[in-house]
Amino acid sequence: MIPVTTQMALLRLAAAFVLAPLLFGVINRTQALFAGRKGPPLLQMYFDIAKLMRKGTVISRTTTWVFRLGPIVGLSCVATGCLLVPFAGLPAPISFPGDFVVLVALLALMRFFTVSAALDTGSSFEGMGASREVQFSALAEPALLVSFAVLARQTSALSLSEMFGQVSVIFWQQAAPSFILVLAALFIVFLAENARIPFDDPNTHLELTMVHEVMVLDHGGPDLGFILYGSALKMWILGALIVNIVIPIHEISVWPDIFLFIVGMLLLAVAVGVVESVMARLRLLHVPQLLVGAVGLAILALMLMLGA
Amino acid sequence: MAFPMDSLLVCVVLIDLALLAVNRLVTLVRIAALQGVLIGGLSLYVGGADAASILTATASLVLKGIVFPFMLMRAMREASINREVEPYIGLNLSIIFGLALLALSLWLGFKLPLPVAAASTLIVPVALFTILAGLFLIVGRLKALTQIVGYLVLENGIYTFSLAISHQSSWIVELGILLDVFVAVFIMGVITYQINREFDHIDTNQLSDLKD
Incomplete structure (x- = not known):
């Protein structure tokens, strides 16, 4: 018999693996609503993945073996990442001091292999996309790490589960400015890492302006399915970090917590859809500026925290 | 942390950083005006409801929120200045410099305690940072107009500093400073126009090459 907390952790993990592609459906539906279209079905991403898996x-x-490795390593990295992130307040299945660094490293490893696979095709377009991806994430990563540092400082905990387990209403009252800054930084990182609109347009088909999509042009069939599913899981992980801070309610009881968390995730997807509907893509020159701004917000939050 | 006070002060810091990051003159002027309004509101919050503090706060709100932006916009329109800020120091680098200045002023602010208890521990660091950001705008930007904005931001910083010791300082002094700033911005607006008419640009860098 597996202990109850482990059971709950596994349940949450299953929820992540099942619900992650739904976020894309919600984002697309929100955009369609703004544009006055009907939009694709909410489950479109599931259909796409299922179709690709059969091809x-x-x-x-x-290309060489590096090209084949990209999607596989990418998917396994984010799947491992899912094990580290606490969902809905209760601890993650795997948790140890310093695991937030491992999470950032896993995301970096995924990026490294996606970029390597893109370079392996020898296509100049993919090389260009790879270079942009690396440039943007080099700026997004410090923002993410500094945000974690703020949380670690505030909760005096070194593992993700403890950090997010302790974020509560009292913490919000004590250090609201810092938390708001961290949230803003995390949201910018969320948009940048998931290649959403102010940074990258996931629906564009003009290679010159693509960043993330251009890197996976040569992948097809199950490989592309892996990549799509991997990006869904990545969005779920980064979204979970935000939702865990915004909804600091824990241990009322398990089911309402899970319900609240999932509602939070869907609301986050709606927020992304709204941002995508009201904003245009930034010019490539201005993208690093926004990311440096995100690092600035996170560092400001850290300074406030250290000063107070 | 006291919630409303500190949040407003953090907003002032964010506006400082935004001032270092924007690329459009109109936006720069508007953000500086917003900062003036915010700090005026803060002084009202700190000073309480006596007549003198309401007078100074209202004067600073009207001047910084309405009169200064209006004058600067007019100077911009009449001198038909183009919209770019034209920094000496790139915008990304400016933000990084700004963060370094922020670290410096936080360190200094916590090192130098006031003789009187301030409404918030953040007031002194924020005031120092706003002053430094204003100086940075004056030094790190090319155009005469951005230097006026830098001067205004500097004044905002000094005004913030006075919040910490609001019970000690006289409102006459505040009003005097505001009047000085008003005259200064007025004259600088005219000078910007004159520089532009004489030389067809407001690039202060080239003014040092003047010979007759």
Whole structure:
């Protein structure tokens, strides 16, 4: 018999693996609502992944094993990341001091292999996308790490589960300005890392302006399915970090907590859809500026925290 | 942390950082005006409801929120200045410099305690940072107009500093400072126009090359 907390942790994990692609559906529906369209079905991402899984793969003869490795390593990295992130307040299945660094490293590893696979095709477009992706994430990563540092300082805890387990209403009263700054920084990182609109337009089909999509142009079939599912899980992980801070209600009882958390995630997806509907993509030159701004917000929060 | 006070002070800091990051003159003027309004509101919050503090707060709100932006916009329109800020020091680098200045002023602010208890421990660091950000705008930007804005931000910083010791300082002094700033912005607006008419630009860098 597995202990109850482990059971609950596994349940949450299953929820993440099942519900993650739904976020894309919600985002697309919100956008469609703003534009006055009907929009794709909420479950479109599931259909896409299922379709891709049934297909065969065509692999360019110029590529090597690195190209095949990209999607597989990417998906396994975020799947491992899911094990580290606490969902809905209760601890994650795996938790140890310093695991937030591991989470950032896993995301970096995923990026490294996606970029390597893109470079392996030898296509100049994919090289360009890879270079942009690396440039943006080099700026987004410090913002993420400094935000974690703020949380660690405030809760005097070093593991993600303890950090988010302790975020409560009292903490919000004590250090509201810092928390708001961290939330803003995390939201910018969330948009940048998931290639959403102010940074990258996921629906564009103009190679010159693509960042993330251009890197996966040569992938097809199950490989592309892995990539799509991996990006859904990545969005779920980064979204969970935000929702865990915004909804600091724990241990009322398990089911309302889970329900609140999932509602929070869906609301976050709606927020992303709204941002995408009201904003245009930033010019590429201005993207680093916004990311430096995010780092600035996080550092400001840390300074306030250290000073107070 | 006291919630409303500190949040407003953090907003002032964010506006300082935004001032260092924006690329449009109109936005720069508007953000500086917003900061003036915010600090005026803060002084009202700190000073309480006696006549003198209401007088100074209202004067600063009207001047910084309405009169100064109006004068600067007019100077911009008449001198038909183009919209870019034209920094010496790139915008990204400016933000990083800004953060370094912020660290410096937080350190200094916590090192130098006031003889009287301030309404918030953040007032002195925020005032110092606003002053430094204003100085940075004056030094790190090319155009005469951005230097006026830098001067205004500097004044905002000094005004914030006076919040910490509001019970000690006289409102006559505040009003005097506001009048000085008003005259200064007025004259600088005219000078900007004159520089532009004489030389067809307001690039202060080239003024040092003047010879006759």
